[in-house]
Amino acid sequence: xxxxxxxGMELEITVEGYQQKPILKLVAPTEIQNRKIAGRITTxxxxxxxxxxxxxxNGVFFRATEAVQxxxxxxxxxxxxxxxxxxxxxxxxxxxxxxxxxxWTHENGGVSGASQSGIVKMLEEAHITDISVDxxxxxxxxxxxxxxxPFIEAAQTAGEPVEFRREVVECTDPKxxxxxxxxxxxxxxxxxxxxxxxxxY
Numbered sequence: 227x228x229x230x231x232x233x234g235m236e237l238e239i240t241v242e243g244y245q246q247k248p249i250l251k252l253v254a255p256t257e258i259q260n261r262k263i264a265g266r267i268t269t270x271x272x273x274x275x276x277x278x279x280x281x282x283x284n285g286v287f288f289r290a291t292e293a294v295q296x297x298x299x300x301x302x303x304x305x306x307x308x309x310x311x312x313x314x315x316x317x318x319x320x321x322x323x324x325x326x327x328x329x330w331t332h333e334n335g336g337v338s339g340a341s342q343s344g345i346v347k348m349l350e351e352a353h354i355t356d357i358s359v360d361x362x363x364x365x366x367x368x369x370x371x372x373x374x375x376p377f378i379e380a381a382q383t384a385g386e387p388v389e390f391r392r393e394v395v396e397c398t399d400p401k402x403x404x405x406x407x408x409x410x411x412x413x414x415x416x417x418x419x420x421x422x423x424x425x426x427y
Contacts, residue, residue: 227239227240227296227297227300229296229297239251241297241300241301241304242304243304244304244305244306244307245301245304245305245306245307246306246307246309247307248301250297308359309332309333309358309359309360310331310333310356310357310359311330311331311332311333311345311349311356311357311358311359311362312330312331312355312356312357313328313329313330313331313349313355313356314329314330315327315328315329316329330342332359333359344366344369345362345365348365348366348369349362349365352365374390374413374417377390377413378413378414378415378416378417380413381413381414381415385415387412387413387414387415388412388413389410389411389412389413390411390412390413391409391411392408392409392410392411393408393409394406394407394408394409394426395407395423397425399425402427403427404425404426404427405426406426407423407424407425407426408423408424409421409422410422410423410424
């Protein structure tokens, strides 16, 4: 396909890979090699870049809306890769002895760090050792909704927020002489939450 850069230069590109990780290949004509193209320098006859880089700040190579939309339309035609979360094994060195230990693997980093441990615990409790990232995310969403539901109902009955979670976290105020805060998260009747922090000193 051909698209125009922000300065009107027409370039030929191909879009390959998968929807989650598309690869943009820029076919650079000889006469524009080593010249600045929309904020970048071409260094050869072709260039590959992940689309996260292409679309940062409304596009690195292609800032014109119509060009970005055309690329996104091509990405939508790509196949969708089915990534997995599975329980495998890893060999580690334990005081000179090589041993195998179980290890959960998230292909493509498809699970955010904040929810990885929760998802792994959920899968272990369900005795699931291999599942697609999409299915795991769906299960996690349902699990979170089920966990929140009784607190929402309690807040609706009480007519005020109720305690949802209590944990010890790093002190939120560097000016205070304490190392940890008690963080209490409250659930509101509409499903929103707010957190209050108390210094431990």
